[in-house]
Amino acid sequence: MDPQGRDTMTEASTGRVLVVEDEPDLARLIRDYLQNAGFRVEVRHDGAEAVSAVRDFAPNVLVLDIGLPGTDGFEVCRQVRTFSDCHVLMLTARDDEVDKIVGLSLGADDYVTKPFSPRELVARIQSMMRRARFAPTVAGQPMDEPSGLIHQIGELRVDGSSRQVHLSEKPILLTKTEFDLLASLAAHPKQVLSRRQLLDMVWGDDWASDNHLVDVHLARVRRKLGEDAANPRYIHTVRGIGYRMEAPA
Incomplete structure (x- = not known):
C-alpha cells in the first residue's frame, strides 16, 4: 500500500x-x-x-x-x-x-x-x-504489425485500421478476440503459427491460460466465415502444431 x-x-x-x-x-x-x-x-x-x-x-x-x-x-x-x-x-x-x-x-x-x-x-x-496484442517475433524473426494494414487473401479482406472483415464483399462481424486472431493469421499468409504463438499475439505473452482458447475462438471465426473445418478454404489446421492462413486454390 x-x-x-x-x-x-x-x-x-x-x-x-x-x-x-x-x-x-x-x-x-x-x-x-x-x-x-x-x-x-x-x-x-x-x-x-x-x-x-x-x-x-x-x-x-x-x-x-x-x-x-x-x-x-x-x-x-x-x-x-x-x-x-x-x-x-x-x-x-x-x-x-x-x-x-x-x-x-x-x-x-x-x-x-x-x-x-x-x-x-x-x-x-x-x-x-493492453490489447490489441501481437507478438513481436515468430521463430526469432520480426513480425509485421497487422494493426492498420489491409490484408487481402482471396476474397477475404481484413482491414486493420477499421477492424472490419469482408468476405466476397459481405461484412463479417467479429469480436475483438476473433478479429485479432484472424488478423494475426492474415498478416502471415502461408506461415504456420503455433497455438502458443497465437495466444501470445492475441492475449499477450504474460497470459496464464491454456492453448485451448485459440481453438475455441478460431472455431467461432470459421463458423462466421462459413468454413468447414474438415474442408477449409482459408483457415487450415496443421495437426499437432497450429494454424495457417491460405487463399483457396
Whole structure:
C-alpha cells in the first residue's frame, strides 16, 4: 500500500469494469481490488441487471459469474454479444471443461476458476486492457504489425485500421478476440503459427491460460466465415502444431 492506502501491486490502470457476481462478499472483494488498481467499477448481482448495466455503463471488461440466479452467465454472455464487444472474463465455481467451452463458444474471452487470487484477476484484466496484442517475433524473426494494414487473401479482406472483415464483399462481424486472431493469421499468409504463438499475439505473452482458447475462438471465426473445418478454404489446421492462413486454390 502507498501512503494514501492504495494498492501498488500493479501499475495504475484506467478503464471501466462491470462485475456481475451474486456473492456479495466476493463482489466487494473484486471491486475493492479493481478500484485500488485504478479502474472504475460497478457491481451487479443478477443476470437481468447485468445486461442492462452493460448497455448503460459500457464497460471495457465484464467479469461475469456463470452461476447467477435467474438468468445465468451463459445467457448474459449470449445477450451481451448481440450488442457489445467488451472483453468478457467468466468466473466458474467448477473446474469443468464443459462450462469453459460453452462460455468461450458464446463469446467470452477467458475464464477463471473459483477460488482464485484477486491479484491474478486484476492482472488478467490489465492484460485484456493492453490489447490489441501481437507478438513481436515468430521463430526469432520480426513480425509485421497487422494493426492498420489491409490484408487481402482471396476474397477475404481484413482491414486493420477499421477492424472490419469482408468476405466476397459481405461484412463479417467479429469480436475483438476473433478479429485479432484472424488478423494475426492474415498478416502471415502461408506461415504456420503455433497455438502458443497465437495466444501470445492475441492475449499477450504474460497470459496464464491454456492453448485451448485459440481453438475455441478460431472455431467461432470459421463458423462466421462459413468454413468447414474438415474442408477449409482459408483457415487450415496443421495437426499437432497450429494454424495457417491460405487463399483457396
